[in-house]
Amino acid sequence: MTAIVLFMAGIAAIAGWWLSQQRLAAKPWLEEGAVGDFPGGSSMSLPAAKIGLGVFLAVVGSLFALFVSAYSMRMQLIDWRSLPVPGLLWFNTGVLVVSSGALQWAQVSARRNDSENVLTGLLAGGVSAVVFLIGQLLVWQQLNTRGYFLAANPANAFFYLITAIHGLHLLGGLVALGRTIVKAWRGVEIPRLRLSVELCTMYWHFLLLVWLILLALLTGWADDFVTICRQLLT
Amino acid sequence: MVDVPSDVLAGIPPAEVGEVDLYHPRSWWTRYVFSQDAKIIAVQYAITAMAIGMVALVLSWLMRLQLGFPGTFSFIDPSQYLQFITMHGMIMVIYLLTALFLGGFGNYLIPLMVGARDMVFPYANMLSYWIYLLAVLVLVATFFVPGGPTGAGWTLYPPQAILSGSPGQEAGIIMMLVSLILFIIGFTMGGLNYVVTVLQGRTRGMTLMRLPLTVWGIFTATVMALLAFPALFVASVMMLFDRLLGTSFFMPTLVEMGQLGKYGGGSPLLFQHLFWFFGHPEVYIVALPAFGIVSDLISTHARKNIFGYRMMVWAIVGIGAMSFVVWAHHMYVSGMNPKFGFFFATTTLIIAIPTAIKVYNWILTLWRGDIHLTVPMLFALAFIITFVNGGLTGLFLGNVVVDVPLSDTMFVVAHFHMVMGVAPIMVVFGAIYHWYPKVTGRMLNETMGRFHFWVTFLGAYAIFFPMHYLGLLGVPRRYHDIGGTAFVPASAHDLNAFMSIAALIVGFAQLVFVFNMIRSLSKGEDAGGNPWNATTLEWQTPQTPPAHGNWGKELPVVYRWAYDYSVPGAARDFIPQNEPPASSTPKGAHP
Numbered sequence: 001m002t003a004i005v006l007f008m009a010g011i012a013a014i015a016g017w018w019l020s021q022q023r024l025a026a027k028p029w030l031e032e033g034a035v036g037d038f039p040g041g042s043s044m045s046l047p048a049a050k051i052g053l054g055v056f057l058a059v060v061g062s063l064f065a066l067f068v069s070a071y072s073m074r075m076q077l078i079d080w081r082s083l084p085v086p087g088l089l090w091f092n093t094g095v096l097v098v099s100s101g102a103l104q105w106a107q108v109s110a111r112r113n114d115s116e117n118v119l120t121g122l123l124a125g126g127v128s129a130v131v132f133l134i135g136q137l138l139v140w141q142q143l144n145t146r147g148y149f150l151a152a153n154p155a156n157a158f159f160y161l162i163t164a165i166h167g168l169h170l171l172g173g174l175v176a177l178g179r180t181i182v183k184a185w186r187g188v189e190i191p192r193l194r195l196s197v198e199l200c201t202m203y204w205h206f207l208l209l210v211w212l213i214l215l216a217l218l219t220g221w222a223d224d225f226v227t228i229c230r231q232l233l234t
Numbered sequence: 235m236v237d238v239p240s241d242v243l244a245g246i247p248p249a250e251v252g253e254v255d256l257y258h259p260r261s262w263w264t265r266y267v268f269s270q271d272a273k274i275i276a277v278q279y280a281i282t283a284m285a286i287g288m289v290a291l292v293l294s295w296l297m298r299l300q301l302g303f304p305g306t307f308s309f310i311d312p313s314q315y316l317q318f319i320t321m322h323g324m325i326m327v328i329y330l331l332t333a334l335f336l337g338g339f340g341n342y343l344i345p346l347m348v349g350a351r352d353m354v355f356p357y358a359n360m361l362s363y364w365i366y367l368l369a370v371l372v373l374v375a376t377f378f379v380p381g382g383p384t385g386a387g388w389t390l391y392p393p394q395a396i397l398s399g400s401p402g403q404e405a406g407i408i409m410m411l412v413s414l415i416l417f418i419i420g421f422t423m424g425g426l427n428y429v430v431t432v433l434q435g436r437t438r439g440m441t442l443m444r445l446p447l448t449v450w451g452i453f454t455a456t457v458m459a460l461l462a463f464p465a466l467f468v469a470s471v472m473m474l475f476d477r478l479l480g481t482s483f484f485m486p487t488l489v490e491m492g493q494l495g496k497y498g499g500g501s502p503l504l505f506q507h508l509f510w511f512f513g514h515p516e517v518y519i520v521a522l523p524a525f526g527i528v529s530d531l532i533s534t535h536a537r538k539n540i541f542g543y544r545m546m547v548w549a550i551v552g553i554g555a556m557s558f559v560v561w562a563h564h565m566y567v568s569g570m571n572p573k574f575g576f577f578f579a580t581t582t583l584i585i586a587i588p589t590a591i592k593v594y595n596w597i598l599t600l601w602r603g604d605i606h607l608t609v610p611m612l613f614a615l616a617f618i619i620t621f622v623n624g625g626l627t628g629l630f631l632g633n634v635v636v637d638v639p640l641s642d643t644m645f646v647v648a649h650f651h652m653v654m655g656v657a658p659i660m661v662v663f664g665a666i667y668h669w670y671p672k673v674t675g676r677m678l679n680e681t682m683g684r685f686h687f688w689v690t691f692l693g694a695y696a697i698f699f700p701m702h703y704l705g706l707l708g709v710p711r712r713y714h715d716i717g718g719t720a721f722v723p724a725s726a727h728d729l730n731a732f733m734s735i736a737a738l739i740v741g742f743a744q745l746v747f748v749f750n751m752i753r754s755l756s757k758g759e760d761a762g763g764n765p766w767n768a769t770t771l772e773w774q775t776p777q778t779p780p781a782h783g784n785w786g787k788e789l790p791v792v793y794r795w796a797y798d799y800s801v802p803g804a805a806r807d808f809i810p811q812n813e814p815p816a817s818s819t820p821k822g823a824h825p
Contacts, residue, residue: 001507001511004465004511005558005559008461008558011461012555015457015555019551022441022442022443023441023442023443024442024443024544024547024548025544026441026443026544027544028441028443028444028543028544028794028795029539029543029795029797029798031443031794031795032793032794032815033793033794033815034439034791034793034814046434048354048355048430048434048435049355051430051433051434052354052355052426052430055426055429055430055460056422056426058460058461059422059425059426059460059461059464062460062461062464062465063464063467063468066464066465066468066508066511067468069507069508070468070472070483070504070508073501073504073507074483074500074501074504077499077500077501078499079482079498079499080499150475150479150480150481151479151480151481151482151496154481154482154483154499154500157475157479157481157482157483158483161471161472161475161481165471
């Protein structure tokens with residue numbers, strides 16, 4: 001459970017930092033009057049949707065941290081046989097990086113009011129994300145044909161499960177991205193589109209980060225880290 | 235959405251501006267059924283939760299009938315008994331208490347108390363309820379599938395949860411897990427709303443330290459639930475894989491009926507870690523809203539400001555954070571490393587400190603207060619007593635050496651029913667008596683309320699207080715029939731019969747409450763806008779019940795904290811949060 005405890009410590013640090021800005025030591029019973037008379041206490045200037053997405057990412061992060069925790073606990077048992085890493089995974093990873101990059105480009109273009117590039121960026125991001133998902137399905141197929149079935153070993157089961165959950169999150173993101181693309185296609189003005197583009201980009205970067213962590217775990221790169229965590233506990 | 239005239243707010247810097255457009259329903263369906271108004275969604279959540287709670291109440295009757303009069307009721311067989319236990323626990327903890335506190339009270343009170351027109355994402359809020367309802371329906375459907383609902387205990391521990399021989403192994407366990415997954419998805423949608431509305435939907439002047447403690451409690455509990463429910467989600471998905479696809483995440487190698495099973499090598503302990511990583515915060519997900527609400531009830535009905543407001547806020551946040559590092563105290567007997575036991579016993583005892591601070595502060599709030607023994611106040615007082623009672627036995631069970639002999643006895647059942655069954659439900663009742671006048675515009679009948687209170691409170695004690703003694707005798711829990719066990723004296727059976735009769739009486743008393751709620755809708759005394767003379771914003775709405783959009787044309791502006799009761803020199807014994815300071819202009823605009 002080290003991964004999730006570390007994740008929670010990170011969340012606690014962020015929450016603690018935020019709370020420290022909120023004058024929690026103020027004496028509200030003495031502070032009668034309009035809010036302008038007292039410093040602090042106003043809410044963030046960010047749009048609600050962005051904060052909502054931030055909170056949602058914390059939830060998703062917690063979900064994946066728990067999968068990582070379960071993975072690192074289960075892999076200690078003797079029946080664990082690691083999977084070979086299909087070469088296609090590297091290609092997929094590259095495609096996901098391209099997808100994230102394309103959305104970043106769309107976001108930069110949106111800030112510059114460049115509507116043509118916004119649409120191109122969004123489309124490129126969407127298409128490459130779809131390519132990533134197809135690639136993941138091909139990886140599954142390759143593993144299956146080589147006899148690495150879901151129920152044959154917990155390492156296989158975790159591989160399929162974790163990639164599936166990550167893929168489903170990307171699929172959900174594609175729904176939001178699809179709606180944004182439709183809006184951009186119909187020529188909605190950039191200022192009204194900017195928030196949607198930013199939210200998609202934020203989500204994509206997050207899923208890329210999650211993917212890189214999962215990749216390190218699934219390919220065994222993170223084994224040393226897992227060992228260190230385990231030693232911390234014993 | 236914000237249409238506050240600028241002249242009123244000339245001197246107030248812009249803050250807390252919600253940019254979400256208010257959704258206006260156009261038909262009966264979108265107004266009352268597929269409503270995006272948090273107040274309607276709250277009522278939907280509350281009615282669904284209470285309805286499913288009644289099912290769980292009946293299940294508890296059936297269990298008590300079996301325990302009190304073993305052998306008398308032939309229609310309760312051992313399998314069914316286990317199914318009743320499982321469904322009673324799961325429904326009460328998740329589908330009733332979590333849904334009612336967060337989905338019910340959270341939806342109703344957060345927008346009104348922070349001075350917002352609605353939740354920030356009304357559409358997701360509506361979806362949240364409908365997915366919750368779907369989860370409840372899937373849960374109820376398990377009663378009617380072949381094999382019936384799962385009988386694995388509310389903790390659903392593998393391997394027995396999915397092995398043949400456990401009741402409900404066929405479809406019951408699958409539908410239980412699906413229902414939980416749905417609940418979590420639905421809750422996440424609602425939870426994002428509650429959190430972001432508190433962060434971003436507050437009206438002008440409503441700083442965090444001016445929030446009523448109810449909002450602090452629900453807010454912190456929601457943050458915890460958002461982070462903790464994924465653990466149950468992960469555990470449910472993985473167990474579903476084990477059950478349906480034959481993986482061995484949790485399932486060890488087993489010989490079943492002389493045959494080597496298909497599973498191998500899995501770790502049941504892993505499930506327990508995941509389950510309790512959710513399960514312990516869940517206790518506080520239920521308790522923190524109760525803490526918050528009870529603080530407001532006590533302050534309002536004792537006409538006194540809450541004692542140590544800052545400390546109360548810090549304690550809520552502290553308990554919320556601490557509750558993530560105590561989960562393994564539910565696993566002392568699981569065979570885990572004893573050193574972990576020591577660590578978790580320590581954190582468990584430390585969490586008692588902020589909790590005790592809260593109890594002291596409630597008592598000090600009552601001290602020399604102008605206590606009105608209204609029905610909400612009676613329930614609030616009953617909560618304090620019950621919670622202290624449950625907390626003290628928690629100190630017993632938090633210690634490894636005491637827990638090991640007691641953990642499989644009725645003592646544990648008594649403990650958790652006191653601390654997270656009876657205590658929160660006291661707050662639920664108190665809160666309903668307190669806010670019903672705002673929701674409906676009418677008062678609940680006082681006489682019926684008092685009857686309901688005394689029967690419920692004394693009855694709950696009659697059930698659960700002797701249960702501690704049974705536990706100390708060594709009477710085991712989860713047993714359909716303990717038979718002629720040598721260490722259980724005959725008097726224990728008499729006590730069991732007494733507790734069962736008490737349970738039946740308490741259950742029937744709830745019908746009085748339901749009747750009161752239905753009758754008062756049309757026949758209740760007119761409540762007016764602020765029958766309790768309370769300070770918080772929800773009592774200051776222009777209409778009662780609050781209309782769509784809550785505040786009429788102007789959002790309220792907040793000038794003070796939530797607890798200005800019996801302020802020396804003030805004309806009345808309460809000053810609403812939106813009342814400008816006496817020295818300023820009537821409009822409250824500061825130059």
